[in-house]
Amino acid sequence: MDCIAIAVPNAASLSNAKFDGEREWSDLLPDILHLVSKRLPDLCDFFRFRAVCKNWHSESPVSDPPPQLPWLLTRPTSFENQLQFYSLSHDKFLTLSVPESHGMELMGPSQKYVFASDQACSSLMLINPLTGEEVPLPSIDLDWCFPISTSLNCDGYVSICGGKTESKIQTLGLCRPGDNNWTVIRKALEGCLMIYSRGMYYVYSPKTGITEAVDVTSGVVIATISPPPTKLSCLVESCGELLGIFCDHRSLNDPECNIYRLVYEDKFGKWVQISSIGDQILFIDGGQGLSISARGSIESERNCIFYLGSHELIKFDGVTTTYYLAKYDIEARSWEKKSLPSMEKPGWFLPNQYH
Template identity: 35%
Template structure:
């Protein structure tokens, strides 16, 4: 008697029990896999909120006008091409958290924030005075500086600094006018203006438009080519040196210590940043910016390191600097040295 063939039961994975969904989700450490997982069915989407997405290691984004954007994940050694739902006449000026700052090529006053992973776009107030705010000239490339601390966004162009909270219908002008020789930074209601040639820093409370402190740069460091980074609630001054061939980088880090509020703040030199990883963009002619994460959030990555992109003219590289041994290691990417690249934080969280 012949053995009867076993009946094959086709399983509908969309009917998976809700208590099993988080167990699968815990295995998804990559944001793209998480997006595909949530797209299976409405129940899977409902029981896997974006707030549960693991913190992502930053991606590298190659400069492009869109709508196709190329991202590279160092953590997973993968190249992603993402098509955004926006016209090709849009320019992408740089990264602001998990969003891209965009603008219309035919409208110098209109800007928005775009999340390329879910194509959510947040409109920003219109800059009506194009004579005072000629941002089209300043945002001609990815080098334009913008910072997001909490819900606030800060732009600046030479003499004028403006900020807004997404959803506002106007920009707030914060000052004083910098007259081109200052590089401004915004941190928890404080405007820090670094004088380009001396490194002297003026600290201002933007809520009352009052200058609080004037402090000298860290001793023996050249803040004229340095920059400030917000790191785990602290303000760090980052200075670097390199060889003529743009190799053999060295970084010097100081923390701004406010003390008890009596007298001027002072700089404290750090020999280690502990569990932290800094991600920096270094551009010799247009300033620099950075972000900070904890290494313990990422398996296989150690702290006390600096990952940085370096741009000098048409020469662009990605390196990792180990503060423990002072060594610089090159990072291989699918991008060429002629491509300008920037750090992007992949996230699905909406503003």
């Protein structure tokens, strides 16, 4: 291949060059602005970047933020219209006014949209707390419900679990925004871990260790998966695969964390233990979680699991709950624990959707 010679001016010629004038920061090319905005390590920086001028604002839309660690979403008790987002990267709170969330309970983990419900489940919706966008969902005759996957699945479905106060039978519901009704099946699910993935409900029973793959329309059990070698404490989808996880983050000096992937051979599923999740990062809250790809400024957190945990302290005036973060480095097999500032029922929130 022929080489091409490029003449590069030396420093002397540059110093003698005449310029028409200094270039304004607001006139930076859109491609350069985009590259800069995607390198910002935290959304707080991203919002400050957008606020510099109209040009920077238009070239860095909220719908395309930089890769980052999820925030912890919480609502201050005294501010019904306001939400707080705690940044792990900056160890700071960002407070936003979200009138659309007034009177609603917000539940996660969630990506981009937060699942919101009133006390009677008569008003259900998805809310984007950064833009104020509302996505209405059908009402459902339940006394309580919560999402069993991240709030809007990659195939556009919302999945919930709920029930009646006096009943031992729970309801699994599935719908797409715009549907008039939920597709429901009813099943005894007390104490089970549940997740919706690719047209199936996966229900794990800690009592038996068995996982059932349930058809979402008929309620028929399509497959019964034998117990993994150890119990599971969480089900999470990562890169299109279903992972079962058991981690004991209470004993930091004696790390125990087992990760299993559900694989199918001749239509029979089984849990296979794995030693790495590659470039993924898992964020767990109770029996649920979300997975993101470690890119850009968060590459150093690859192959790690973040657990949101809590402690309850009984006092004379009631029970006080404090929260902490436990990070497990899978390769190093080590735990790191961090106390969190005072929050009200925090949950994971990822402003953008990427895997």
